[in-house]
Amino acid sequence: MSPRPHFPALLHGADYNAEQWLAYPEVLHDDLQLMKDAGVNCVSVGIFAWSMLEPEEGVFEFGWLDTLMDSLANEDIHVILATPSGARPAWLSERYPEVRQVDATGRRLPHAGRHNHCRTSPVYREKCGAINRLLASRYATHPALFMWHVSNEYGATPCHCELCYAAFRNWLRKRYGDLERLNHAWWTTFWSHRYRCWEEIRPVDPSIQGLMLDWQRFTSDQTLDFFLAESAPLRELTPKVPITTNFMQPDVGLDYWVFAPHVDVISWDSYPRWHQHGVSDAETAARTAFYHDLHRSYKKQPFMLMESTPSVTNWQGISRPKRPGLHRLASLQAVAHGSNSVQYFQWRQSRGGEEQFHGAVVTHQNTADTRVFREVAALGSTLQRLTDVLETNVEAQVAVIYDFQNEWALRWSQLPQNEAKDYQACCLEHYGALWRQGVATDILCADGELLRYRLVVAPMLYMLREGVAERLEAFVQGGGTLVMTHTTGLVDAGNLAFLGGFPKPLRRTLGLWVEESDALYPGQEGRIEMLSTSSMSGCYISRYVADLLRLETAQPLAHYTCEFYAATPAVTCNAHGAGRAYYLATRLDGRFLNKFYKLLLSDCGIRTFELPEGVSVSVRQGKDKCTVFVMNFNNAPQSVALESLGLEPVEVGPYGVEVATAARQTTSS
Numbered sequence: 001m002s003p004r005p006h007f008p009a010l011l012h013g014a015d016y017n018a019e020q021w022l023a024y025p026e027v028l029h030d031d032l033q034l035m036k037d038a039g040v041n042c043v044s045v046g047i048f049a050w051s052m053l054e055p056e057e058g059v060f061e062f063g064w065l066d067t068l069m070d071s072l073a074n075e076d077i078h079v080i081l082a083t084p085s086g087a088r089p090a091w092l093s094e095r096y097p098e099v100r101q102v103d104a105t106g107r108r109l110p111h112a113g114r115h116n117h118c119r120t121s122p123v124y125r126e127k128c129g130a131i132n133r134l135l136a137s138r139y140a141t142h143p144a145l146f147m148w149h150v151s152n153e154y155g156a157t158p159c160h161c162e163l164c165y166a167a168f169r170n171w172l173r174k175r176y177g178d179l180e181r182l183n184h185a186w187w188t189t190f191w192s193h194r195y196r197c198w199e200e201i202r203p204v205d206p207s208i209q210g211l212m213l214d215w216q217r218f219t220s221d222q223t224l225d226f227f228l229a230e231s232a233p234l235r236e237l238t239p240k241v242p243i244t245t246n247f248m249q250p251d252v253g254l255d256y257w258v259f260a261p262h263v264d265v266i267s268w269d270s271y272p273r274w275h276q277h278g279v280s281d282a283e284t285a286a287r288t289a290f291y292h293d294l295h296r297s298y299k300k301q302p303f304m305l306m307e308s309t310p311s312v313t314n315w316q317g318i319s320r321p322k323r324p325g326l327h328r329l330a331s332l333q334a335v336a337h338g339s340n341s342v343q344y345f346q347w348r349q350s351r352g353g354e355e356q357f358h359g360a361v362v363t364h365q366n367t368a369d370t371r372v373f374r375e376v377a378a379l380g381s382t383l384q385r386l387t388d389v390l391e392t393n394v395e396a397q398v399a400v401i402y403d404f405q406n407e408w409a410l411r412w413s414q415l416p417q418n419e420a421k422d423y424q425a426c427c428l429e430h431y432g433a434l435w436r437q438g439v440a441t442d443i444l445c446a447d448g449e450l451l452r453y454r455l456v457v458a459p460m461l462y463m464l465r466e467g468v469a470e471r472l473e474a475f476v477q478g479g480g481t482l483v484m485t486h487t488t489g490l491v492d493a494g495n496l497a498f499l500g501g502f503p504k505p506l507r508r509t510l511g512l513w514v515e516e517s518d519a520l521y522p523g524q525e526g527r528i529e530m531l532s533t534s535s536m537s538g539c540y541i542s543r544y545v546a547d548l549l550r551l552e553t554a555q556p557l558a559h560y561t562c563e564f565y566a567a568t569p570a571v572t573c574n575a576h577g578a579g580r581a582y583y584l585a586t587r588l589d590g591r592f593l594n595k596f597y598k599l600l601l602s603d604c605g606i607r608t609f610e611l612p613e614g615v616s617v618s619v620r621q622g623k624d625k626c627t628v629f630v631m632n633f634n635n636a637p638q639s640v641a642l643e644s645l646g647l648e649p650v651e652v653g654p655y656g657v658e659v660a661t662a663a664r665q666t667t668s669s
């Protein structure tokens with residue numbers, strides 16, 4: 001059984017790349033005192049240190065790491081010790097060319113950058129295993145060792161070497177058994193693409209959508225397989241030390257839903273773009289909240305914010321320093337949504353290299369007398385006081401389905417509407433309407449367990465893998481409320497279109513079928529009108545897609561008011577079993593979604609908050625009490641009513657956050 005991490009406190013710290021500073025002993029000495037001043041109790045060490053740990057093949061130099069681990073233990077600073085595979089030394093690339101990836105044109109890449117090794121290469125796996133075994137045996141009982149940090153920011157950049165192709169073909173053999181089944185699943189008779197033998201399969205043809213979808217699945221699976229191989233010596237030699245690897249924003253080509261069960265605690269690197277021109281900080285906050293909720297939801301356990309910047313990044317087009325207060329606010333936003341840590345990349349700003357001007361706690365100014373250091377230190381004090389939060393987590397009765405394989409299937413598919421099939425943006429629009437009302441929300445994969453929720457929102461669920469429609473139907477029949485949208489239920493797991501009216505496997509649940517769909521150009525607007533006289537009465541703007549519906553048992557709630565399909569249904573509700581299933585046949589904007597979810601949440605008996613624009617509320621529930629975070633993402637003070645929590649109204653300053661304790665809450669209204 002995998003060990004669950006025990007958090008002795010909320011963790012506060014950073015990547016500490018001490019190997020860059022071995023020629024500066026005074027820096028290493030000063031850093032320990034500065035860490036104490038900043039309230040640091042945890043650092044990640046050794047992430048890109050391979051060339052300093054094994055400067056020549058088979059020649060290991062652990063002395064500097066021994067000294068560092070001892071020094072950190074003496075200061076009671078926990079160490080999340082990394083394996084170094086994220087960047088390899090040049091001798092490895094030169095002596096064993098197979099470790100370097102091959103691009104889609106067949107060119108083997110030169111030694112450069114990082115995160116670009118072949119995940120199939122037996123040599124790379126052997127070399128990683130060897131150094132990981134040495135690290136695990138050397139530090140197994142070291143008092144500073146708190147957790148393993150395996151590699152860094154795995155991504156799924158595909159490698160087109162023959163080793164990877166052979167592994168892919170084996171993966172396909174397991175999935176399909178024989179070529180005839182594969183040819184059918186990928187519909188290869190179209191354009192005469194049929195395969196006669198496995199060796200003909202090369203994943204470089206985007207006109208075969210099933211091929212590209214499976215290549216993406218394989219690449220994700222092969223990355224997980226590499227992680228498991230890297231972790232094996234750690235599991236064997238330090239079975240009680242938890243393992244994490246830092247996930248990223250969900251656009252790196254990995255199916256984190258498949259990956260998550262194999263790590264002991266989820267951690268991720270969050271770099272929101274605050275203070276953009278033309279995008280409000282409230283919008284950025286809602287997006288960031290979605291990502292935090294996603295990372296909590298992978299295991300339904302508190303997660304770790306493994307990396308963030310205390311000030312700026314240097315790899316986004318433009319990155320502005322966080323305005324005063326925003327560092328505390330953004331950090332506590334992570335905690336509010338379930339993080340048990342706030343950590344930075346990195347502790348000390350590098351003198352050179354790719355991230356030379358990326359923000360750090362200690363900057364090139366080399367002093368604690370900076371605004372950034374003071375804000376970091378103040379946050380350290382705050383985190384030390386929030387001990388009640390450790391035994392709590394976010395509890396949700398609402399879930400939004402966000403599914404990576406669905407996103408990949410949409411990406412590879414060619415549809416009448418290809419310019420606005422941004423699945424993640426659509427999920428964010430629905431999530432945003434819930435966030436604006438202070439509703440705790442879990443994120444689920446399409447295969448997720450639904451029955452614990454009252455309301456499930458599944459936007460643009462284009463692909464329905466086996467069992468998904470059945471679970472959604474059971475959820476509705478059991479009394480749940482389901483919201484689905486246009487572009488739902490078109491294809492199966494292999495990307496074959498369903499026959500018999502979309503969304504075929506959900507036709508009974510939704511009580512309708514889609515006869516055809518209109519596509520609107522970006523900027524072009526359609527219009528719908530509600531049929532009832534409820535608080536939602538009136539007209540709303542529709543965009544991008546308009547499904548033309550044939551109702552079976554569903555009831556219309558709104559009609560289109562323009563085009564040849566004027567007066568046909570645009571929003572429907574189907575009573576099915578003890579529950580209801582709603583269908584939004586077109587992409588509706590925030591004004592519609594805010595009102596729609598307000599009514600729906602009320603019908604479902606889920607508590608909402610009346611919040612000023614740009615203010616959010618998040619609650620972490622404990623056994624007897626809860627911690628309430630009231631967060632203001634405006635650069636102006638706001639007054640927030642909290643009667644429903646039994647609390648007095650609070651004034652929250654510009655970019656401020658107020659933390660209060662209340663009795664344990666039910667989330668019902």
Ligand SMILES: [Zn+2]
Binds near residue numbers: 101160161
């Ligand atoms: Zn390869």
